[in-house]
Amino acid sequence: MSVPVEQKSTEPITLKALNTDNPRWCVGCGDFGILMGLKRFMVDHQIVPDVTVNVSGIGCSGRTPNYINTYGVHAIHGRPITVALGLALARPDLNIFVESGDGDALSIGGNHLIHGVNKNFNCVFLLFDNELYALTKSQTSPTTRKGHPTNTQPSGTYLDPLNPISLVLGMGASFVASTADWIPDHLASTLSAAFKHKGFSFVHISQRCPHYDPDAFDHKTSTWFSFLKHEKGIPPDKRIADKTELIDHDPSNLETAFKYANDSQRYFGLFYQNPNKPRYDEILHGELEKAEKKPRAKILDRFLI
Amino acid sequence: MSVENKKISRFELLMDAGFGAQKAGDILIRAFARMGKYVYIEPMIPAEISPPPRTRPALSGVIIRVADFDITNIGNDTDLILASHEIVLDRRLDDEETNVSCRVLLDMGDKKSNEESYENVCKRLTKLGISTFPFEIDEESRALIQSLSGSGQNMYYLGMLSAIYNMSQEVVEAQIQKEFGKKLNEEVLNKNIKIFRNGYVYARANVFFSFEVAGMPRKTEKILIDGNSSMSMGIIDAGIKLFSGYPITPASSIMHTLAKIFRSYGGIVHQAEDEIAAIGAAIGSYFGGVPAITCTSGPGLSLKQEFIGYAAAAEIPLIVIDAQRSGPSTGMPTKTEQSDLPAALFGNHGDNTKVIVSVANVIDCFYAPQMARYLTEKLRVPVFIMSDFQTANSYKIIDKLKPTEMNNVNEIQDFVLERFHMNRLPDNIEMVRDNQASPGVPGGMRRVTGLNSDRAGQINYFSKTSQRAHEVRNAKIHEVRKALKKPEIFGPEEGKIMVVGWGSSRGVIEEAINNSRAQGIPASGMHFRIVYPLPMMIKDIFSKFKKVVTVELSYGDEHKLPPLAMLLRSETLVDVQPMIAQATGRPLRPRVIMQKIKELIS
Numbered sequence: 001m002s003v004p005v006e007q008k009s010t011e012p013i014t015l016k017a018l019n020t021d022n023p024r025w026c027v028g029c030g031d032f033g034i035l036m037g038l039k040r041f042m043v044d045h046q047i048v049p050d051v052t053v054n055v056s057g058i059g060c061s062g063r064t065p066n067y068i069n070t071y072g073v074h075a076i077h078g079r080p081i082t083v084a085l086g087l088a089l090a091r092p093d094l095n096i097f098v099e100s101g102d103g104d105a106l107s108i109g110g111n112h113l114i115h116g117v118n119k120n121f122n123c124v125f126l127l128f129d130n131e132l133y134a135l136t137k138s139q140t141s142p143t144t145r146k147g148h149p150t151n152t153q154p155s156g157t158y159l160d161p162l163n164p165i166s167l168v169l170g171m172g173a174s175f176v177a178s179t180a181d182w183i184p185d186h187l188a189s190t191l192s193a194a195f196k197h198k199g200f201s202f203v204h205i206s207q208r209c210p211h212y213d214p215d216a217f218d219h220k221t222s223t224w225f226s227f228l229k230h231e232k233g234i235p236p237d238k239r240i241a242d243k244t245e246l247i248d249h250d251p252s253n254l255e256t257a258f259k260y261a262n263d264s265q266r267y268f269g270l271f272y273q274n275p276n277k278p279r280y281d282e283i284l285h286g287e288l289e290k291a292e293k294k295p296r297a298k299i300l301d302r303f304l305i
Numbered sequence: 306m307s308v309e310n311k312k313i314s315r316f317e318l319l320m321d322a323g324f325g326a327q328k329a330g331d332i333l334i335r336a337f338a339r340m341g342k343y344v345y346i347e348p349m350i351p352a353e354i355s356p357p358p359r360t361r362p363a364l365s366g367v368i369i370r371v372a373d374f375d376i377t378n379i380g381n382d383t384d385l386i387l388a389s390h391e392i393v394l395d396r397r398l399d400d401e402e403t404n405v406s407c408r409v410l411l412d413m414g415d416k417k418s419n420e421e422s423y424e425n426v427c428k429r430l431t432k433l434g435i436s437t438f439p440f441e442i443d444e445e446s447r448a449l450i451q452s453l454s455g456s457g458q459n460m461y462y463l464g465m466l467s468a469i470y471n472m473s474q475e476v477v478e479a480q481i482q483k484e485f486g487k488k489l490n491e492e493v494l495n496k497n498i499k500i501f502r503n504g505y506v507y508a509r510a511n512v513f514f515s516f517e518v519a520g521m522p523r524k525t526e527k528i529l530i531d532g533n534s535s536m537s538m539g540i541i542d543a544g545i546k547l548f549s550g551y552p553i554t555p556a557s558s559i560m561h562t563l564a565k566i567f568r569s570y571g572g573i574v575h576q577a578e579d580e581i582a583a584i585g586a587a588i589g590s591y592f593g594g595v596p597a598i599t600c601t602s603g604p605g606l607s608l609k610q611e612f613i614g615y616a617a618a619a620e621i622p623l624i625v626i627d628a629q630r631s632g633p634s635t636g637m638p639t640k641t642e643q644s645d646l647p648a649a650l651f652g653n654h655g656d657n658t659k660v661i662v663s664v665a666n667v668i669d670c671f672y673a674p675q676m677a678r679y680l681t682e683k684l685r686v687p688v689f690i691m692s693d694f695q696t697a698n699s700y701k702i703i704d705k706l707k708p709t710e711m712n713n714v715n716e717i718q719d720f721v722l723e724r725f726h727m728n729r730l731p732d733n734i735e736m737v738r739d740n741q742a743s744p745g746v747p748g749g750m751r752r753v754t755g756l757n758s759d760r761a762g763q764i765n766y767f768s769k770t771s772q773r774a775h776e777v778r779n780a781k782i783h784e785v786r787k788a789l790k791k792p793e794i795f796g797p798e799e800g801k802i803m804v805v806g807w808g809s810s811r812g813v814i815e816e817a818i819n820n821s822r823a824q825g826i827p828a829s830g831m832h833f834r835i836v837y838p839l840p841m842m843i844k845d846i847f848s849k850f851k852k853v854v855t856v857e858l859s860y861g862d863e864h865k866l867p868p869l870a871m872l873l874r875s876e877t878l879v880d881v882q883p884m885i886a887q888a889t890g891r892p893l894r895p896r897v898i899m900q901k902i903k904e905l906i907s
Contacts, residue, residue: 050744072750074752081585084589086588086590089573091593091594091745093745285573288571296541298708304527
């Protein structure tokens with residue numbers, strides 16, 4: 001049922017070709033880093049913008065499709081997964097990237113995250129996690145750390161944060177990786193691995209919000225996080241690999257994936273990958289493929305009396 | 306035995322849920338159809354699956370109207386009721402839909418253990434002047450029913466009704482064979498047929514009256530179809546390729562039907578995790594250039610509203626079917642109402658720009674999806690198809706319709722536009738954004754957002770850009786307004802009273818106006834298939850009548866206007882009054898409309 005398209009672009013894909021008008025994020029926002037990582041990945045792999053769609057929700061992260069020269073759907077709050085799934089079912093020929101924030105994906109859109117992960121349809125899902133609501137001006141989100149004051153919990157956030165990585169591992173995600181906005185090489189390598197994986201590739205991205213929570217991530221030091229590395233994994237960021245701990249972790253091992261996900265230390269890299277999880281989109285397209293084709297001219301014959 | 310010849314008759318079979326009343330009704334109307342009669346059947350379904358037997362909520366049954374001419378609605382009053390026990394009968398009598406000569410066949414099988422209850426209901430029948438014919442299922446049949454673990458009772462009643470309506474036993478048995486032949490083993494099937502025969506023989510020998518409705522030999526191919534099946538086939542015929550829904554009564558059966566067959570026509574059925582996800586997927590598909598549809602009822606419509614407004618702003622085509630049910634909130638899931646009109650029309654926040662197509666009958670259900678597809682792809686505004694429980698679930702015999710096998714919306718045929726009283730839209734309708742390319746078009750790179758956008762698709766909060774975007778979106782609706790022709794009118798275009806309705810009320814309005822005029826009562830009727838926007842000339846038409854009144858299945862009283870009256874008043878400044886604005890969950894009745902017309906013009 002897909003619309004026939006030309007798959008090849010005649011022009012080489014360059015960073016410049018992917019530019020649109022200037023992004024309206026704050027100076028120093030981690031979203032610039034993520035956007036650059038996404039563009040670099042597209043250039044590295046010559047991903048054709050004509051057949052690429054960025055789909056997003058609402059929030060600072062939601063603006064991303066407006067700032068990269070591909071097709072784009074800047075949808076409504078919490079629901080980009082639903083739009084992306086419709087697109088994936090209708091157009092299996094497209095490359096689909098979903099941009100969502102911690103509020104968008106884990107709070108208002110939590111239900112869709114469960115079912116996106118479970119349906120395991122083919123897309124790269126980028127969770128921009130700045131640990132608070134930013135575009136609405138500093139409210140507590142599901143990942144805000146306990147004690148951090150916000151406009152809605154000014155005496156300090158009451159609860160411990162949700163753990164998004166543990167959450168999606170628990171839901172049975174087929175691909176779970178984590179990276180950060182300030183390590184562009186690692187970010188691009190992560191997107192590359194996520195894109196190669198067929199299924200719902202969940203990419204958690206620690207993202208700085210210098211305006212509302214400059215202390216959330218100490219991006220100048222690297223002792224508070226470690227890289228997970230493995231031949232089947234994602235290579236550690238070259239620039240800081242020697243300054244931090246490198247942990248051997250086989251991404252097919254779900255048990256140790258949970259161990260690192262639940263640790264107080266933060267880990268970047270590939271937590272888990274299962275290439276064999278069934279895909280909803282693939283199943284439905286398979287059913288379509290093998291169905292006996294019937295002419296529409298006779299659809300009412302079954303009601304003849 | 307006396308045979309009454311009737312042009313038209315209405316009867317009911319009332320049983321406990323789960324005992325096959327609808328199945329018996331289904332077999333009987335197919336047999337009627339084979340004998341050349343016209344039927345209209347309305348199932349009565351509890352919102353629960355199987356409430357405890359012998360309780361009032363357990364009432365489940367069918368109302369069947371049979372005639373020797375084409376009928377458009379379920380009619381007025383009932384001539385005959387067959388009830389399996391006194392409680393379901395008592396419950397149904399509350400609806401006050403029996404006529405003065407109504408006869409009741411009451412199964413007395415449960416009387417021994419419920420003497421007092423039976424006596425009370427029989428007293429009620431006497432008070433109403435209804436003649437009661439008590440009977441009991443014979444011993445042999447009772448033993449057979451017991452051997453079938455309690456099922457088969459419906460076959461006995463089917464036998465009785467078949468005899469009373471002078472049906473050929475062979476024709477009905479052939480339908481039973483057809484219905485159960487593949488599903489039941491031979492022994493069980495034969496037991497069912499034996500029970501049917503016993504009921505038939507019993508009624509022939511013991512019920513002293515019968516009805517004869519003449520049948521006409523069929524000259525054209527006929528189909529028997531319900532609204533939701535017709536809508537499902539219409540979705541296929543319209544070339545829609547993705548159906549995205551979430552289970553909700555009474556919309557669900559469209560999803561069930563398509564789940565079985567859609568793939569053979571290149572379509573995917575996606576059962577989403579909730580109503581919002583269902584509409585989101587439809588929007589995603591249409592952004593990809595692939596026609597999609599989502600389908601819901603009452604509460605689901607409320608949940609979808611944010612995305613409906615989004616589709617209008619982002620200029621992504623969107624078709625939403627709303628099979629209305631009784632509200633507010635969960636209301637009565639298996640009862641009919643037309644009260645979602647304001648939610649459809651004004652439900653999203655901010656300015657609303659949308660087109661509302663309604664269906665009057667099963668034929669409209671078949672052509673509405675392509676009409677909606679035409680409108681939404683030409684205009685890139687959300688288009689509603691408003692059905693209701695009554696239309697969705699009622700079966701009717703019609704001439705076999707002609708599929709149009711639409712691929713591209715510009716192929717829409719004139720007779721379809723004509724059916725919805727509309728001319729073709731102009732070719733180049735202005736959009737807020739110049740670029741409307743679908744993914745895959747080289748260099749197209751369309752990006753959409755719910756934020757205000759300028760002509761180039763850039764996010765923009767400037768005063769003039771916002772004003773222009775509103776103007777452009779509303780101009781699309783005005784294009785429809787201008788393309789709309791005079792709506793369907795029954796009777797002359799001037800006079801004392803004009804009765805107006807929309808959606809499923811068409812049949813009753815037509816019948817009420819025809820019967821009124823036959824009795825010398827001057828009245829006219831009007832029916833809207835496209836209920837928003839309204840055509841330009843309705844004020845002129847209204848001005849030629851002393852009174853303009855609405856009939857609608859939505860609550861109204863002396864201080865509250867029901868939706869259609871409110872809409873017509875605001876659009877025309879004519880003093881449109883609601884004549885019937887009921888929220889009983891039951892369909893409108895032609896006779897009640899006639900009575901009200903008489904009252905109003907005397």
